[in-house]
Amino acid sequence: MAKPKLLEIGLRDLREEKTATEAARMAGQMGTCCKCFRYAPTDANRLCRLCAQGYVYLLSAENGYYKIGRTINIQSRLRSLQREFPLEIKLVHYFECDDYIATESSLHKIYGAYRKGNTEWFALPVGAVDKICEM
Numbered sequence: 554m555a556k557p558k559l560l561e562i563g564l565r566d567l568r569e570e571k572t573a574t575e576a577a578r579m580a581g582q583m584g585t586c587c588k589c590f591r592y593a594p595t596d597a598n599r600l601c602r603l604c605a606q607g608y609v610y611l612l613s614a615e616n617g618y619y620k621i622g623r624t625i626n627i628q629s630r631l632r633s634l635q636r637e638f639p640l641e642i643k644l645v646h647y648f649e650c651d652d653y654i655a656t657e658s659s660l661h662k663i664y665g666a667y668r669k670g671n672t673e674w675f676a677l678p679v680g681a682v683d684k685i686c687e688m
């Protein structure tokens with residue numbers, strides 16, 4: 554009798570998790586996740602693999618500025634931003650990342666020259682918007 558599919562997926566995940574954990578332990582990358590407090594392989598932000606997953610998004614505002622941000626929940630993030638922000642905002646693009654904190658911070662660095670002061674708002678040229686939309 555064939556194994557139920559769900560069980561097979563579960564076993565494969567466990568094996569991969571175990572291999573990743575062993576490799577990380579040998580490389581000295583084990584730590585306590587600062588979000589879920591699991592002892593697990595952690596990244597530079599001290600987050601485990603599960604907690605590091607999230608989305609990076611690009612929004613545009615009525616005034617022509619763009620915001621590059623990160624979240625684990627696009628819908629609720631958009632709602633809260635729109636509540637805080639007086640102008641209408643529009644989601645231009647978003648993508649899933651294995652390390653959304655690192656990805657957002659790289660994009661902030663790459664487009665730093667277009668940044669409006671210390672905010673997360675950018676006066677992005679069209680080419681930059683197109684590039685982010687390909688991610």
Ligand SMILES: [Zn+2]
Nearest residue numbers: 586589601604
């Ligand atoms: Zn975690």
